[in-house]
Amino acid sequence: MSTGSEDRMRRAVLTALAAALLTGVSACAATPASPGPAPSAASPGFAAGLGAGPPPGASPATPPASPSGPVPAAGDGETVRVADFERAAAGTAYGEGEWRGDDWPALWELGMSTRATVDAAVAHSGGQSLRVRYPAGKFGPEESGAQAPFTLEPRREYYVSQWVRFGAGFSFGTTSFAGKVGLGLAGGDSCSGGQACDGTNGFSSRLIWGRDGTAAIYYYSMGHAGQYGDAADLVAGGTRVRWRSDRWVNVVQRLRVNTVAGGQATADGEIEVWVDGVRAALVTGLRFVSNGDQVDRAYFSSFAGGGDATFAPRTDSVIFYDDLEVSTGWPGTAAARSPA
Template structure:
């Protein structure tokens, strides 16, 4: 049965074990600028999701009131980066140079050259998409999926849109379940990986999967609830969103950085997520920065996460991505708002 649920907002309710599992594999290759390295002295948390995404959800929170918000129209902004993966022939490895040829500049990558390639098997538009591989028995971006930070002109707000299709029979884990999905947003030093976000070391916000493909947005901001980041379930029409297999899903994320007054972070930062044009999460009252940092990175971060082999896929798995876009308003390649 196809399930595309965009869960209820639940800030900080995912257990430390879950967030630790997602946080443990974010460091870039040696010699490169950090994007969310583990905090000095940070302890490793036990594997597993003790609530929400892992061993089973807790009692569900109350359903949110139906949203009447209407996303901004395409005319509200302009496309900054966009790729449909049509430039390269099917079967082409999509490493750093391929991304740079599409205008997406990155100083480093993990897995792009070896575990991504254009595919003619399925496409949201045109004839090709990007296939990302998640080998059986492997976890972390060094051995699973792919990761790369793409530079953006610093701005207080961006939207990012992507079409996502989990392959048939995708394995979300073995006995524990965690992983990151596709393209997110970050700024400054991209606080993540168990760091304490102090307002001067950046922030990050990415999509994740959990048990049975449960979907959520996972973010690092000042004062996060536990040792790791917070998460908000994706929920549409009162139903939890689960990543479906063999179906294209459009996800749009908007992140707006908080304002700063006299070196003090004001609690007016926001994250919004839409699934197939329906708002699935809206987190308000966030403090990301106390300095001049803005959104300056479109952060592709997608891999099977966790602290041990229990999080590894049982079988070789794949996710397809198409029509990726970063825009200053509602992206033109996104599903229409409903």
């Protein structure tokens, strides 16, 4: 066990490096949200994000269509969105129109129509998955990965589940190592991108990779330390979680927005993450909003970086995604949840 001063120092270091995950600093699976000592400013690792709205070059969305197939029931609760990538033929670019055909209405998309395709090489279920490219030497959402914020009916709490498999030889960066992974949750004006979250401009919570594929949850809430968001390492069964290329990994995130009383934000917001059904992070005592904003979008946000070329992959890299689900309870497509 560390001393109190050592513990405070570790928290400050983790917060200062959360934006870039330049080192493998470990955090406990249950990460308290109480403020610690003021850290030094974080490096601009995740300057691109939700807060600025659609990035340059993003394609506007068109009205949603009816879903093309049956939606499986959630484990407990209601399934709101599900995508298994079986409908379209292998090789199909999965732009906004394809997502809309699966009843995932997007506000805009970037990179989906150029770097996201249906792939028949590997799949978690069925015979196909979604393959997203991260080209060598490229970083940021304009040239790497894919993004799209999908609208949800506003609710205080949602779950998102996804099966993720990194491609063999995935390059996590050049001399800096960080990037966003897959599907997250956001609400209101989706505070992100180095913004100060004041309770009226929303919030966001997304998965990220770090050096050697270490996994963490990266989130923006009121009073986040430093310029950029906070991060909590994913630790399951006492072991630091790393993204895998040899098998599919299931990640479920639950976000619960705090209550507001008399215009004041109550510190009872939560983020919880499970990896293959085992709890890997629980962040409590969060204040996301001081107004009526709730969770109102599932945000697919995945790209290398990072704010400069040091975060770019050394080689062309890919991540496969399958069986994405948004639900109001434990997702039916997720791994069985282990007892708490």
